[in-house]
Amino acid sequence: MDRQQKIIIFVMAALLxxxxxxxxxxxxxxxxxxxxxxxxxxxxxxxISGLPTDVPExxxxxxxxxxxxxxxxxxxxxxxxxxxxxRIYFTSPATNKVWLxxxxxxxxxxxxxxxxxxxxxxxxxxxxxxxxxxRGSDIVIKVLSYEIDTYYSKGTIQGALKIAE
Numbered sequence: 001m002d003r004q005q006k007i008i009i010f011v012m013a014a015l016l017x018x019x020x021x022x023x024x025x026x027x028x029x030x031x032x033x034x035x036x037x038x039x040x041x042x043x044x045x046x047x048i049s050g051l052p053t054d055v056p057e058x059x060x061x062x063x064x065x066x067x068x069x070x071x072x073x074x075x076x077x078x079x080x081x082x083x084x085x086x087r088i089y090f091t092s093p094a095t096n097k098v099w100l101x102x103x104x105x106x107x108x109x110x111x112x113x114x115x116x117x118x119x120x121x122x123x124x125x126x127x128x129x130x131x132x133x134x135r136g137s138d139i140v141i142k143v144l145s146y147e148i149d150t151y152y153s154k155g156t157i158q159g160a161l162k163i164a165e
Contacts, residue, residue: 042117062074107140
């Protein structure tokens with residue numbers, strides 16, 4: 001190996017060493033990404049213990065089939081009241097081992113209302129809507145489930161409903 005080849009190898013080794021030092025400094029100086037803040041939802045103040053009684057038959061109250069770790073009931077044909085609340089009878093049966101919450105969306109995906117958390121064996125008759133929704137219009141509901149005390153997600157179910165005319 002002649003002198004020129006030794007100089008090239010030395011320069012390349014020095015550049016490689018500098019590059020490694022810079023890489024280590026950059027990696028060590030980076031802050032870990034901040035975890036997203038999670039504000040646990042509050043419990044619904046309007047929640048009622050037990051199961052709803054005297055739900056009008058035309059509201060089609062029932063329990064959809066679910067594959068997950070929770071069950072719920074609601075009206076398949078909810079109605080909008082004069083004070084802009086969705087009368088839906090959202091229910092968490094006593095057999096659940098999770099807390100439930102329902103979110104109501106319009107067909108464009110905008111959130112228009114949501115309940116607070118329900119414990120097992122609780123229901124809410126109404127969910128307050130943030131804006132007026134026409135009778136006979138379509139809505140999308142999303143039911144979220146949370147592990148008790150940890151708030152870890154135990155699954156979500158989504159479906160479409162038509163508001164009574």
